[in-house]
Amino acid sequence: DIVMTQSPLSLPVTPGEPASISCRSSQSLLDSDGYHYLDWYLQKPGQSPQLLIYLASNRASGVPDRFRGTVSGTDFTLKISRVEADDLGVYYCMQARQTPLTFGGGTKLEIK
């Protein structure tokens, strides 16, 4: 199984400041179609998860351009250019390259 390792566990951020969450996969997520099958989800308090980024860097419909996904080999990063209060919650990366699909442990973004 592909192991997804996320860091940090907790991320206190001041509104207006940038934030960065890292995710590393134990195997390459690069498919034969040339895409990295890595998705990012946000689970706001008391809600179901929602899709933010797919294929490592593609924003889902309705996701503001403050959110950006990058990839370097097996290292993935979710960057928020300017954190807003509505961004709080737990962020998860997930590999969709192969089953079993596996998630990172989550990063809790807290607003200072």
Place this chain on the structure above:
Amino acid sequence: EVQLVESGGGLVQPGGSLRLSCAASGFRFSDHYMDWVRQAPGKGLEWVARVKNKANFYSTQYAASVKDRFTISRDDSKNSLYLEMNRLKTEDTAVYYCARVKLVSAVSPGRPFDNWGQGTMVTVSS
């Protein structure tokens, strides 16, 4: 508007069985792969199972932790997804989410979960 509504959760004793349902609306259900994802209390997300569409022979895949105990199925005529859970263990206690996989196509790659239900709670306890 896409809607996924889970039902069927509840309290069950270890070794018991439960059947979850997910009613889908607002999209062409038959085209999509559909999955179940669970979240134990205070824990992270865990993928449980997938059923593909008719074009892919309704093939199914399972997490090792549930294989041979859980069965995922779908009824495209009813726009419904199911999860039959047998020989339940205490560690199966979780919120179970129904999740839609983005339409799979050669011109639009990617297989993220683009829609999630609100979840149904399953508690396995004596």
